[in-house]
Amino acid sequence: MDSIRAHLKQVQERIRLAAGSAGRPAAEIALLAVSKTRPVSDISEALEAGQDAFGENYLQEALPKINELRGTAAQWHFIGRIQSNKTRPIAENFDWVHSLDDVRHAQRLNDQRPEGLPPLNICLQVNVDIEQTKGGFLPDQVESAIKAIGKMPRLKLRGLMAIPAPADDFQAQREPFRRLREIRDRLATPELPLETLSMGMSDDIEAAIAEGATIVRVGTAIFGPRNPVVQAH
Numbered sequence: 001m002d003s004i005r006a007h008l009k010q011v012q013e014r015i016r017l018a019a020g021s022a023g024r025p026a027a028e029i030a031l032l033a034v035s036k037t038r039p040v041s042d043i044s045e046a047l048e049a050g051q052d053a054f055g056e057n058y059l060q061e062a063l064p065k066i067n068e069l070r071g072t073a074a075q076w077h078f079i080g081r082i083q084s085n086k087t088r089p090i091a092e093n094f095d096w097v098h099s100l101d102d103v104r105h106a107q108r109l110n111d112q113r114p115e116g117l118p119p120l121n122i123c124l125q126v127n128v129d130i131e132q133t134k135g136g137f138l139p140d141q142v143e144s145a146i147k148a149i150g151k152m153p154r155l156k157l158r159g160l161m162a163i164p165a166p167a168d169d170f171q172a173q174r175e176p177f178r179r180l181r182e183i184r185d186r187l188a189t190p191e192l193p194l195e196t197l198s199m200g201m202s203d204d205i206e207a208a209i210a211e212g213a214t215i216v217r218v219g220t221a222i223f224g225p226r227n228p229v230v231q232a233h
């Protein structure tokens, strides 16, 4: 079986090729290793291979891993649904939040971010498919959210994030990513350049990079298929 190190190399190669096709420097695109449902031993293996950014969806699962890996190079990105009564451990333990979709959650994270830590990096999740069931600000809510959150001193608004519905075909995959980029291009200002586009997962990083992704979030292609039982909570 291929090791995590070999998988990381393959994904980096995919990023390099996709960046080349898009005429972009590969260094512009960061790889976030999505380690939800994976044991600490897998994360340690990725750390040893030089991967330092990890994405987690579930607080209960993430906190013991973060504690166990304190003192390592690991950086933690929260990419799951946020519950209002669980913002404090996010504010205290993570470096980034990609899945912010409620200004009230932003206010709580801002108030709860410990003084000794740098401001919490934030991406606003946008519901680019406009599916009622999914998380994220609707496209026409993003501007007012940026205005409110951009002023919060303990948060650093970095950009936008999306989780589009899966599509098989490259052109179909590109469409929602293009919509996210266009929202960013329309709302970016010199004060708030929104330089981060967090988009693309194992099956569609090429399409996301073609549309300007600066962070791709990859789980399966690095760590292998997830255990469906553990994934279900």
Ligand SMILES: *Cc1c(COP(=O)(O)O)cnc(C)c1O
Pocket (backbone or CB within 6 Å): 034, 036, 057, 079, 080, 163, 201, 202, 203, 217, 218, 219, 220, 221
């Ligand atoms: C699980 C997850 C990923 C990674 O998905 P893969 O298909 O395993 O690469 C990326 N982003 C979010 C928000 C996720 O929940």
